[in-house]
Amino acid sequence: MKILIQKQQTEQQRIVINQIHDFNNKVLKGFNKFNDTLQKLIKDNQNWVEKKWSELEKKWKKKMEYTMQLLKKKKINGSSLLKMSKKDLMDIFETFSHACLIHDSLVQLCKKYPVDVIIFDNDVSQEGIPKKYLCPLPHSIMNDPVIALNQIIYDRSSIMNRYQEISNYSSLMTDGTLELYPDYALQQDIQNFLKNSK
Known part of the structure; x- marks a missing residue:
């Protein structure tokens, strides 16, 4: 009788261990699938960011070239730029938003990189x-x-x-x-x- 009970208990333990093993395998397979999907999404996201960044760089380069040409044409250097107000910049640049952007950028640069070095x-x-x-x-x-x-x-x-x-x-x-x-x-x-x- 004892041997029969031990065999039943051993069989039940074996069944439970097999169930746990099967569950672990399902979890690992699910994780691998999730990991593959995540890696693909990360790669797609990096490609998208690189594409958008490249587009932004091209636009920024054009704006900077235009601004540099305008500064050379008006014979404006760095020290005179720092002394200019928004109104002065508005007289030089065509649009108010462009002037404000340049003025605010200069102010931010001065705050970020103070001269006390x-x-x-x-x-x-x-x-x-x-x-x-x-x-x-x-x-x-x-x-x-x-x-x-x-x-x-x-x-x-x-x-x-x-x-x-x-x-x-x-x-x-x-x-x-x-x-x-x-x-x-x-x-x-x-x-x-x-x-x-x-």
Whole structure:
């Protein structure tokens, strides 16, 4: 009797295991189908974006060529553009919306790239480097920015070699060890800045 019950239980377990196995296979097949569909949609979307971007670039290039010709014809340079009001631009350009767009773009550029930068001649020649990218010890651009316990960001090699130059440098340490935390976001910003400056 016991053997019969064990056989029935074993058979039921085998049936359940087979059902789970079949279900897992269906899920995997469904996932593969979903993944294939998703990859196709991603590729189609990328192609669509590239096509639209190409069209936009062509339109933008034509508008820029027209604007450059107009600026040359009117003998307008960058410094005079910055001093112009919307009304001045409206006198030069034919449509109000075009004038407003150019004025607003110039204002946005001035806000995005303020002139309060330091000129640095080492790796990036004649480019303005934002102060936040410079290590306060050697005043050079940081390769590996780290945050010290005093909440100041230094280049790792500079702080490790010159931390004793900082007043109250013992506050940067825990149990005699210099505590530094990587600032990956700033490191990425600096790398992007350097890449775009070349």
